[in-house]
Amino acid sequence: MDERQPARDLFWSDRDGSSYRCPGCGRPREAVDAIEVHHQDQRRHNSDPNNLIGLCPDCHQDDQHDNRQTSRRVQPPRPRGTDEPSSTASKPGF
Template sequence: MTDDQDARDQARRQYWQGRSRRSWRCPRCGRSYGEVDRVDVHHRDGNPHNNSPENLVALCKRCHIGGEHNREVDDDHLTPPSPGYLGPPRPRNLGPGP
């Protein structure tokens, strides 16, 4: 196991200590633990070795990869972020409702 992988595992353990997955919701999109493919623990400052509680936030995989790291996301309900945009993914305008 690499040092970075070990640091990520430690961050996951620390974040979930004393927290319930049952009551978790992604702070960006609001989906519950049961509605997402994966939950990632993100380091707000980008330093995988800074596991202080205020530096850790759990995001669903799509919000973490697409919103925080500006990578392509495959989700019809989210638009990829603009370059340099650090806000939450926005729902697409899917046209008029039923």
């Protein structure tokens, strides 16, 4: 088993993958190859939910692992449970 899978499972446990957007570039999940779960403190064994962020492969490698110096694009996520409700949550039929 991949040792990173528990962090992925935890990250996606309370998120809607169909509406998730990369916080670095804003692209929706369906527009990228995948969303990769990144450990913000660079310690892959620290799977505290507030340490995890989902990024597209470009933002994950370029911004967070310093393959390019563009890290100002990625904004830190809010702690779990503090995200603003989505605009579709209050629309009838959704």
